[in-house]
Amino acid sequence: MNLYAFVLGLIVLTLLTVSLTRVSKVKTRADYLVAGRSLPAFVLIFTLLSSWIGSGSLLAGAENAYRHGFAALWQAAGGWAGLLLIYFIAPRARKFAQYTIPDLLEARYNQTARVLGVIAVLFTYTAITSYQFIGGGDIMHLVFPSLSARHGQEIIAAFVIVFTAIAGMSSVAYMDVAIGLLATFALLAALPVLAHAAGGWHHIAATLPATHFQLLGDFTLLRAFELFLPTCLLMLGNQSMYQKFFSAKTEKDATRAVVGWFIGIVILESVIAALAVVGSALFPAGEVHENPREILAYTALHGLPRLLGAVMVGAIFAKVISTANNYLFSPATNLINDVFVRYLRPDASHRSVLLVSRVLVVFLGLWSLAQSLGTHSVLEKALYAYTIYSAALTPVILAAFFWRRATAAGAVTSIAVGTFVTVLWDTHFIHTHLPPAIAERDAIFPALVGSLLCLGLVSLMTKPPSEAQLAPFAE
Template sequence: MNLYASVLAVIVTTLLAVSLARLGKVKTKADYLVAGRSLPAFVLIFTLLSSWVGSGSLLGGAENAYKHGFAALWQAAGGWAGLLLIYFIAPRARKFAQFTIPDLLEARYNQQARVLGVIAILLTYTAITSYQLIGGGDILHLIFPQVITPILGRYILAAFVILFTAIAGMSSVAYMDLVIGLMATATMCLALPVLIHRAGGWQAVHTALPATHFEWFGDLSVIQCLELFLPTCLLLLGNQSMYQKFFSAKSEKDARRAVVGWIIGTVILETVIVAIAVTGSALFPSGEVSKAPREILAYCGMHGFSDASPVLRLLGALLMGAIFAKIVSTANNWLFSPATNLVNDIYVRYINPKASNKKILIVSRLMVVLLGIWALVQSLGTESVLKKALYAYTIYSAALTPVILAAFFWQRATAVAAVASIAVGTIVTVGWEWVAPHLPAAIGNRDAIFPALLASLTCLVVVSMMTPAPNREQLRALSEG
């Protein structure tokens, strides 16, 4: 246990040191919000990778893999599909070079689209931050079971995340991600073959589990796989945290190069995560973890190497530490992004347009604290990480991704249609849990992604065709950056 605690202490100390080291470089709004637009491709790759692969994959995806096998990769594959299109969007996003997605929405549509965009982002990003706190709390409880309960662990992690994020903004987040991304990728790739060997080899893993664990759809229906695929794909395509990283790039070339590295890293890391979870389901088919399968990766780190050599026990501790660090990293990113919205899109835009850089930095840090507390409150009422993840993904997928992609690729999309699309996508998603029980079971038992996305797209297309086309000024604002 001392080994796990020591590794965790080293990781937390290192992350704090990285954050403090970047503090002196933060003097302006641009420094805090987009790292002074100075991030090279190498740093961008790992901050994109770290912000994307968090508790949704490490807990929700791993839980799905423990129960259903490699069919869980349908969730990850949605992100991979989105990345292919992002390769072409990244340089255009860097050329636009503002601070937030609502900046883009107002430039292409209008102020109402900006405000509704902020609301959708706040709902999505604080929900995603909340289940990062759940994951971190679970790990702290596993390491210190007699001292830290899962709930207390959420409070502790919330304090870590708020502190790390508030210190230096995007610069702090990006360079922490570089350290975390390198460590997590290397550790998980090393741990997988060792765990397979300890399970008796891949054939033994295959024999111990149902054949469906190794099939394309497993024991899931095609619709269930699409319900995993679509929200993930559409969230990634419109993800503000990602666009904010592109706005932070040194150049358009760095943004595009970063996407190539991000694609490679994401495919490798998410496949490894699912493979570890599947191997873990063979190693630990019953017992404590079978009742809380979202903890399977951390459980493998703690119990999969416990009777091994000192070197392998260290690898297990590093695996546990890497998962914890990835969760912290993801929470930092998803907490920082909506704080940026409140500062840039509300405070500076409407409340105090002439605010000094010093005042903006103070307000930015205050917003991080307030949103961190809100995320913590949400975490206390959440039971299923996977369900919470899909809920958050669906809000963004239905409300924002269609209008963001239309801003880049469909000149006929109008401001009125964008406002209607964002509003309807948000309302259908948030209200689905109350409406669904009153619908026929074939519809009501489904997740909100299909009805919300269909309603949003219908509004965007139909209202656009019924209203006057946007003027050249609106189109030029985005095309020229």
């Protein structure tokens, strides 16, 4: 295990070094929150890729593929579909050039939409950060068996809080370049080696159920769309993504980054699913069968040559840290920009803003850690987080750019109903008052339908927005 420990230690030191080297460049709020709007396309591609592919793909997606085969890619394909539309949104987002999604909501709608947006982002992003801590804790436990997964989560939380607090977006973005390159190499190199160890694809196909290689697998079409829709809608409204576009050097850099990002996630998420499928053929029983979210790290430890296995474990570890950095940093920007500066201290100095930003990163990191210690299923937590965001925020964000008739009243009602239905859906009330066939489904369809109906009907019944509100969002 010394080699694996060495690789993890080297990654931590590298990330810390990158963070510290960026500190001297952080002097203003724009430097901390959007990297001084200086990121070129190459850096944007890797920071977008690293922020998207974290425990949701490496743990939840891999667990799904281990159990159900390539049909698990329905979840990933939602993100791919979302990116096709994002290609047209990216230059508009960079042109708008603010700091956060609630900035956008107030400019297009009103202050109430901004406040509700902050609440939805806080619940969604701390939930996403929480299961990154779970993924990091699992890896720490596998590499150091004497260390419990819970203590591993606490150590990962400490790493992430420190890395994120140091230099903000500049730190996050440039760490992601190193992490993205490492993960791409490791995953692509591991797949043919593991497939050969499993006897080749012909033997793998003969070993596993035929459904592992079918379009729907053992899913119903409804279940496939329950995986597809939350991911697609999270991608379309993802604040972390918009914040990266706000950080781009130019509108052209933002558009180019989307193309590279699309190619990267299609390749890497397909490889992750393939690795999990191979892992299910290599390790159909035992410890990993009971805890399949660990399949990628487990196959790296037990199915690869030591050096490549150590690099792959390190890449997964780094990816988890990267995603946690991104999703922890994003809600901190909301609290500093949309609450502290907007309402409490509009005249705050840059020094005060940076200090409070770092304090908020620590607070949100501890809240995320508390959530992680009470979570049992990463997949369920991921779908819950995606659904809150998908139903509450994505419809009003897209309407800001593409539907001139959307009004403030429609947006506020839509955000409130989308959040309320998602949170309510898993309560005892729903399970006792609705038929089991409905109550046991995921919340995405009822929450999204309620949100869209409110946005459309209330907007059509209220006064249209002014041309001044619409101008920043025009092509």
